[in-house]
Ligand SMILES: Cc1ncc(C[n+]2csc(CCOP(=O)(O)OP(=O)(O)O)c2C)c(N)n1
């Protein structure tokens with residue numbers, strides 16, 4: 001058996017799906033469960049090639065319901081378990097994810113967004129943002145990292161396993177078809193050598209000792225009889241989510257101090273909007289940029305600060321306003337107008353954004 | 361208060377959560393008792409994980425001195441599959457109703473069987489959806505009245521009752537253990553369950569056991585009618601016994 005998947009650190013040139021796989025290996029993920037769907041497939045392809053060399057497990061399931069529920073089973077057994085999906089698969093995955101939310105299951109899910117609604121395109125989109133954050137019949141107690149390229153995918157996949165097991169909320173890498181398929185240079189590394197200690201996992205079921213003799217049995221459920229009982233469960237979860245939120249939120253603000261216009265974008269689109277800000281600044285426009293890295297919890301306070309002096313906010317995204325909705329909710333009590341440049345299911349370039357700003 | 365002498369119960373029987381939550385006269389507790397005794401006799405309490413579905417099976421969520429997870433409707437199979445794949449030392453049991461196994465979760469059951477997952481599925485057949493108030497299930501008998509077949513099940517339009525073990529036998533590898541027992545022959549049901557558990561503990565293969573059971577609440581039957589429905593109508597349609605690849609036990 002090979003020793004460590006990555007020794008020290010290395011420069012690499014790889015696709016996002018490859019980066020996710022290397023990160024999961026380096027993070028010590030024990031097992032992946034998955035069902036084929038484009039553009040997620042290659043995570044499984046790379047994983048199944050490398051997993052046996054490092055004694056890791058894989059199960060190809062009968063559908064995404066099963067991929068999600070088997071993944072929950074893997075976590076219950078105490079393993080760093082993960083899955084990945086896209087589009088219609090993300091819809092099916094909501095059922096297991098709602099159970100994971102209720103039972104605080106630290107499963108990691110990689111969402112490779114493709115066009116929607118329905119089967120749509122297999123290429124690219126940001127239309128699974130709301131579903132990833134708030135899918136299911138609950139309140140969205142999930143931790144969601146929206147990545148903007150291969151380095152992010154590597155860094156945040158490692159991080160996802162740690163925050164999931166530290167805070168015990170289902171955790172997501174929100175990627176997309178562009179990130180999945182394009183190649184970029186990045187540095188891959190062994191987390192330990194970077195001083196990143198992987199959070200220990202533990203069996204939630206089937207631990208040592210005879211239940212009822214050496215210890216109490218563990219009885220995990222998601223069904224409650226009384227309204228008050230459920231209310232308490234949800235309120236406790238809410239309190240815990242709010243308590244950890246300040247530790248979890250991440251964002252990137254750029255040139256916002258004096259900005260009259262603040263562009264807001266997440267994921268790969270932020271690469272275009274950041275580029276646009278650089279161009280526009282050179283041309284004398286007082287433009288800033290805000291990128292939420294965590295969409296759940298949302299960095300609302302930081303966003304408010306970033307737009308404090310702005311006369312306008314422009315949300316740019318490859319959906320019809322899924323991020324804009326979150327932004328508006330955060331900025332509700334401010335008077336700054338929130339506008340949008342929305343291209344559902346389509347890529348956005350820096351040039352386009354520059355034109356949008358200058359055209360107004 | 362004086363308590364009456366209690367019949368011997370398996371050690372896995374969690375007395376803190378008794379009396380149990382099932383209706384009087386329900387078949388579930390009989391199946392669970394047979395399961396509990398089997399686990400005890402095999403000495404696997406320390407490594408068994410019990411999973412229950414949605415349906416009346418969920419009422420067993422705190423029934424045993426066993427680590428337990430209660431899953432979604434039809435989804436206990438993949439939860440236990442995933443658990444066992446991640447830690448093959450564990451003995452995984454997926455406990456469900458006929459609606460859970462043969463309707464909403466049928467794709468999981470079929471695929472777990474074809475993959476020969478080393479878990480045991482124990483499915484309680486009471487011919488209807490009990491927890492939701494007695495609707496027609498895949499196992500409802502021809503002419504049987506339920507809330508959604510108020511004039512009796514019409515096979516022409518709703519199909520014939522699912523023969524689960526026969527289906528699983530047809531698709532599972534020979535090393536899988538498949539049987540249909542009944543709560544009216546508990547020692548035999550227990551023997552089947554034990555053999556099923558042995559099949560997964562030894563790593564031989566999948567185990568699937570259907571238990572014909574009682575639901576007097578939704579059948580709206582008195583004690584005598586309840587047993588008559590099980591032993592005449594259900595036994596008449598669903599053959600009881602092991603389903604060996606070549607030859608059956610009886
Ligand atoms: C996805 C989903 N659909 C429907 C239900 C509603 N539901 C709860 S219990 C049940 C019936 C269970 O019947 P069965 O599996 O036969 O078990 P029984 O109650 O008869 O033991 C249904 C349909 C649900 N909980 N989840």
Ligand code: SF4
Nearest residue numbers: 382383386416490575
């Ligand atoms: S409704 Fe039927 S199956 Fe459910 S507990 Fe009552 S008797 Fe048992």
